[in-house]
Amino acid sequence: MSKLAYERPIINKINAGVPDKYGMQTQVGSIPYIDEIPVEKLLSEYGSPLYAVSEKIIRRKYREAHKAFSSRYPKVQFAWSYKTNYLDAICKVYHSEGSWAEVVSGFEYDKAILNGVEGHHIIFNGPDKSEEDLKKAVENKSLIHIDHFDELYMLLAIADSSKERPKVAIRINMDTGIHPQWDRFGFNYENGEAWNALNRILVSKKLDLVGLHTHIGTYIMSGAPYAVATSKLIDLALRVDEKFNHKIKYLDLGGGFASANTLKGAYLSGKDTCPSYADYADAITNTILNSELDPNNLPTLILETGRALVDEAGYILGTVLANKRLADGRRSMIIDIGINMLFTSFWYDHDMVPAKPKSQFTEDTSIYGPLCMNIDVIRSAIRFPSLEKGENVVIPRIGAYNMTQWLQFITYRPNIVLIDQEGKTHVIRKKETMDTFKAQEISPKYLG
Amino acid sequence: MKLKSNVAISDSGFVFDANTGESYSLNPIGIEILNELKQSKITEDLFAYLNNKYEVAEFTLEQNLMDFLSQLKQYGIIDE
Numbered sequence: 321m322s323k324l325a326y327e328r329p330i331i332n333k334i335n336a337g338v339p340d341k342y343g344m345q346t347q348v349g350s351i352p353y354i355d356e357i358p359v360e361k362l363l364s365e366y367g368s369p370l371y372a373v374s375e376k377i378i379r380r381k382y383r384e385a386h387k388a389f390s391s392r393y394p395k396v397q398f399a400w401s402y403k404t405n406y407l408d409a410i411c412k413v414y415h416s417e418g419s420w421a422e423v424v425s426g427f428e429y430d431k432a433i434l435n436g437v438e439g440h441h442i443i444f445n446g447p448d449k450s451e452e453d454l455k456k457a458v459e460n461k462s463l464i465h466i467d468h469f470d471e472l473y474m475l476l477a478i479a480d481s482s483k484e485r486p487k488v489a490i491r492i493n494m495d496t497g498i499h500p501q502w503d504r505f506g507f508n509y510e511n512g513e514a515w516n517a518l519n520r521i522l523v524s525k526k527l528d529l530v531g532l533h534t535h536i537g538t539y540i541m542s543g544a545p546y547a548v549a550t551s552k553l554i555d556l557a558l559r560v561d562e563k564f565n566h567k568i569k570y571l572d573l574g575g576g577f578a579s580a581n582t583l584k585g586a587y588l589s590g591k592d593t594c595p596s597y598a599d600y601a602d603a604i605t606n607t608i609l610n611s612e613l614d615p616n617n618l619p620t621l622i623l624e625t626g627r628a629l630v631d632e633a634g635y636i637l638g639t640v641l642a643n644k645r646l647a648d649g650r651r652s653m654i655i656d657i658g659i660n661m662l663f664t665s666f667w668y669d670h671d672m673v674p675a676k677p678k679s680q681f682t683e684d685t686s687i688y689g690p691l692c693m694n695i696d697v698i699r700s701a702i703r704f705p706s707l708e709k710g711e712n713v714v715i716p717r718i719g720a721y722n723m724t725q726w727l728q729f730i731t732y733r734p735n736i737v738l739i740d741q742e743g744k745t746h747v748i749r750k751k752e753t754m755d756t757f758k759a760q761e762i763s764p765k766y767l768g
Numbered sequence: 769m770k771l772k773s774n775v776a777i778s779d780s781g782f783v784f785d786a787n788t789g790e791s792y793s794l795n796p797i798g799i800e801i802l803n804e805l806k807q808s809k810i811t812e813d814l815f816a817y818l819n820n821k822y823e824v825a826e827f828t829l830e831q832n833l834m835d836f837l838s839q840l841k842q843y844g845i846i847d848e
Binding site: 321323324325326327328329330331332333336483643649679681708 | 783788790791792793794795796797798801820821822823824828831832833835836838839840842843
């Protein structure tokens with residue numbers, strides 16, 4: 321007689337009526353396939369852990385976002401935020417969809433050039449631009465978004481010694497009614513610093529003021545602050561036109577759109593609270609269209625959204641290393657995905673599911689990464705089904721920031737694969753090896 | 769090792785401990801183990817019973833069973 325299917329025995333204490341940190345959800349789904357490729361197959365072929373990125377989802381999300389804005393406003397341009405994910409293959413997918421590049425360092429700038437982006441389609445943001453970086457950007461006619469007066473004066477000096485007239489915008493920070501108010505980047509609107517900078521640029525006649533830029537914050541959960549930001553940029557554009565008879569060619573509203581991940585401490589799931597692209601688009605485009613700007617000469621609307629475009633396309637797949645009981649009887653599970661590979665676990669309670677469907681019986685579980693460090697906690701409290709050593713788990717929506725902010729720490733960083741639209745897999749960044757490190761490290765000769 | 773008296777188990781896996789007032793939920797194999805423990809049993813017999821019945825590697829079953837029994841002891845549902 322054949323034996324019955326086994327499931328680990330589970331007992332859960334019932335705390336009726338008392339909501340706890342493990343939340344209300346008791347059933348956990350599964351993700352057996354990524355774009356119809358079995359998770360197990362991906363892991364056996366490319367090793368565990370593994371990042372998998374879906375080209376299909378990248379393109380779908382980009383087109384949804386673009387449509388949300390372009391159906392409401394005639395001139396829309398997206399610029400791919402390199403820092404969100406600057407793997408060349410990922411950037412090239414966005415560029416093939418028509419996205420420009422938005423970079424914040426000389427390194428990212430060079431990457432954009434190597435990815436074939438034309439100089440005048442690169443937006444150069446950020447507080448750290450060296451003289452060499454700026455000279456290169458001026459020569460390539462890139463759009464330089466000035467962050468502070470020191471940069472402005474450096475650009476004026478470069479303009480003096482160059483045949484080019486640098487194309488510039490200024491970054492503006494402002495009160496949009498949200499907390500925290502980001503005031504460390506760019507020039508402040510309320511205290512008049514932004515207006516001073518604009519006057520300095522226009523009086524000098526050495527710089528070509530083409531745009532106004534703001535980036536109000538991150539993971540903004542409402543469209544309303546964008547409406548405030550847009551109206552403040554428009555106010556400056558109208559004042560520039562009135563005083564200098566100078567038309568602003570574009571308004572760049574930056575990024576900061578939320579994804580469906582759940583922030584730590586949030587009561588409701590991010591899936592329930594994340595605004596749609598249409599919510600953001602409504603707030604921004606209605607403000608422009610209802611303003612005093614000349615309807616026959618509207619500025620281009622530039623968007624630099626990163627997270628909301630790429631988060632959903634990325635998955636990290638891993639394997640259970642061990643199960644343990646903690647001192648208070650809670651179950652803990654150790655997986656081979658650590659915080660060094662999942663930097664966003666510092667601020668998100670990431671969803672996590674088994675790769676194979678499991679029964680509806682779950683236990684209160686703490687999920688730890690493999691690092692010998694107490695801070696390596698992927699989920700401190702989650703209702704999770706019973707998985708044995710060697711079984712696979714999937715963490716969805718990790719496409720933003722994890723493949724750029726990751727840390728080489730204690731172990732090698734794993735392979736990253738792209739699943740193309742036909743369902744073929746391509747390694748787009750190789751797993752590190754000892755040679756990766758040997759190539760960079762130098763021991764003084766006397767140490768042998 | 770035996771289930772304490774005053775611990776009631778329903779068919780659906782609901783357990784009520786009249787000694788403490790605590791209640792618990794179990795999955796089917798958990799109910800089965802508790803039902804087995806209505807009669808006094810040693811761990812080896814319980815292991816052999818489950819090993820004959822379920823498709824599972826011996827070391828996995830041993831590990832899971834020891835873990836489950838230690839939880840039952842921690843909750844005070846069974847006597848040594």
